[in-house]
Amino acid sequence: LPTLTAYRRGHGLTVTQRALNIEVFDEVLSRRHIEGAVARLRAHYGPRGDRRPPRPIAAPREQVAWALAHGAQVAAQVEQAKRIVRSPAFFDGPKGLKAITVIDEALRIASLPFYPAALELTTYRPAMTADSSRNILREVRDPHFNMLLEIYRRGVLKDIERQRPDVVGISIPSMAQMVPGLTIAALIKERGLPCHVTVGGPHITMLRERIARCPALFSLIDSAVVFDGEEPLLRLCEALDAGGDLSAVPNLIYRDGETIRVTERKEPAKIGALPQPDFDGLPLDRYLAPELALPLLTARGCYFGKCAFCNVGYGEPTFSLMRTEMLASQMLDLHRRYGVRQIFFSDEALTPRTLRELSQIMQRDGTPVLWGGCARFEKPLTAELLQQVYAGGGRMFLFGLETASEAIMRRMVKGTTLENMHRILRESAEAGIWNHTFFFFGFPGETLEDAQQTVNFLYEHQEHIHSAAFGTFLLEVDAPAHKYPQSFGISEVIEHPEKDLAIYFDYRVSEGMDDKLAERVADSFLEALPEKRYPQYYVNDVYRFLYACHLSRIGQRPPPWLVPEPVGAAD
Structure with a gap:
C-alpha cells in the first residue's frame, strides 16, 4: 500500500491511505466495545447464557457463560493491556503475557455475538468459507455474522462520504481479508456513493481467472487490478477522470454493461524504478507492537x-x-x-x-x-x-x-x-x-x-x-x-x-x-x-x-x- 501511495502521490494525485486493521483493533479493544459485546450477549442469551438466541447459529453455551462471568473484568483491563503491548513493558515476560492474554480474551468476547465468525490477533475468520462468491455476497451484508459492518459504518464509511473520493482502492492480500475488504465495498454500494471501487493485492491476482468468470462479485466492485498495481492504478484514475473508457488500462478486470472484460497484461516495473514506500498518513503509533x-x-x-x-x-x-x-x-x-x-x-x-x-x-x-x-x-x-x-x-x-x-x-x-x-x-x-x-x-x-x-x-x-x-x-x-x-x-x-x-x-x-x-x-x-x-x-x-x-x-x-x-x- 505505501508503494502504491508513493507512486500516485509522485504523479500529482491526492491520496489518503488507511490501515483498517489498526482501526478495527483499536475500536474493538476498548472498554466501551467489550462492555457493549457483553450487553449484547446478555440480551441474546439471558443473564446465565442459557437462552436460545434470536440468530441463525448459537455460540457454545460454555463460551457465552464464561464471557458473561468475566466480561466486566476483561473490559476493565483491555485498554491497559493495549498500552502494554504498545510499550517496552511488553518485553517484561509476565506483564507481556498478561496483556496478550487479556487481548485474546477481549477478542473472543467481541466475536461471540457474531459466532462462528471470529476476529483474532493474527487473522479474521468469517462465518462461512471465503472461497465461495455465494458465501461472500451473503456475509458482507449479514449483521448476524459480520461484526465489521457496524465498525465500518461508524468509521471509514462516514469518512468516505465526507471526502467523496473518485476512487476507493481496497488491498486484499490474503483470503482472510476477502470478507473484511469486500464489506467496505458493499457498504459503499449500499450507500450509493459515486466512487469507483477497485480491489487488488496478491489474493486478487491469484483469483484473476475466477473473478473474470464471477459477474456476481461486480455487484460489490467496479474493477479489479491484478499483478503489480502501480501504473495500472494510476492509469485507472486517469481514465476515469477522462470519461471512463477503461479498455486501455492494463492489468484490469472490469464490468462493461453485462460483460466482464479483461485488459492486456503489462510487464511489471523493475523494483529499482519504483519510489520509496510512503507511510505518511498511517497511524504508525497505533500498531499493536512494542516498537x-x-x-x-x-x-x-x-x-x-x-x-x-x-x-x-x-x-x-x-x-x-x-x-x-x-x-x-x-x-x-x-x-x-x-x-x-x-x-x-x-x-x-x-x-x-x-x-x-x-x-x-x-x-x-x-x-x-x-x-x-x-x-x-x-x-x-x-x-x-x-x-x-x-x-x-x-x-x-x-x-x-x-x-x-x-x-x-x-x-x-x-x-x-x-x-x-x-x-x-x-x-x-x-x-x-x-x-x-x-x-x-x-x-x-x-x-x-x-x-x-x-x-x-x-x-x-x-x-x-x-x-x-x-x-x-x-x-x-x-x-x-x-x-x-x-x-x-x-x-x-x-x-x-x-x-x-x-x-x-x-x-x-x-x-x-x-x-x-x-x-x-x-x-x-x-x-x-x-x-x-x-x-x-x-x-x-x-x-x-x-x-x-x-x-x-x-x-x-x-x-x-x-x-x-x-x-x-x-x-
Missing part, C-alpha cells in the same frame, strides 16, 4: 522460483533486484522520517549478494537499524558472511526448510542440500541470528519415514532453531504442483463447483501419505512441543522479530525453540 517495524522489499519475485509447492510470481518469472546502495538509503531515510529502528524485508528470499553488500554498508555507515527477512540455505551463506550479517544489523532469518528428506527435497525441486542446512543453521545461530524455519508434512510422495527424517533433523538442531511455523502441504493455484500435478505424484485434483473462488484444492496422491495422515503427523508433532514460558513472543513474525532485536540489545542470545525451559528461567 515500530516497517516493511521493505529488496526485490520483486523470487530469485530461485522453482519450488513445486510455491506460486510466487503466479507461475511467471518476474524477478528484479534493487541496488543495495538504494536499499540502504531507503532504510536510513525511513529511520530519519519515522524513527524506526527495525526493518523487516518482505521478500520471498534475500539474495546472498544483498546480504553481503547490505551488511557491509550498514557496518560501514553505522546505520542504527536492525533487520531480518527470508533466506535460502545457499552455499554462499558462509560462517564469515553470517558473522558479517550480524555485525551489519541482521537479527533474524526465516528459512524455508520444508523437509529434511533428500528424496522429497529433490521431488519438490527445493534446490537445497542437507549439508548446507546442517551447516547454516549451526553457523547462523553461532553468529547470534534468530533462525525461524518453515516446514510441512504431506508433500505428494512423502512417507512416514520421510516425515520422521524431518522431525529427527529438527531435534538434532534443537539448539540452533529458535522458532518455526509448520503445517501440511497445500495444493495452491499457479504452483508447479497444481499446473503439472502428474509430474509431482498427484493423481487427481478435486475442484468443488461451489468453491468458485478457491485458491487451494483437494487432491489425491498416487503414493505416500494422504492429506489426512499428514494432518495427524503435524498434530502429533504439535502435541509434543515443549511449552514456552512466554508464548506471546511467538504469536506472529513481527513479535518474534522484535523480540530477537530486543534480546540482542540487552546482550542475550535467542532461546532454543525445542529445548524445554526450566521453571526458574530468567526473563
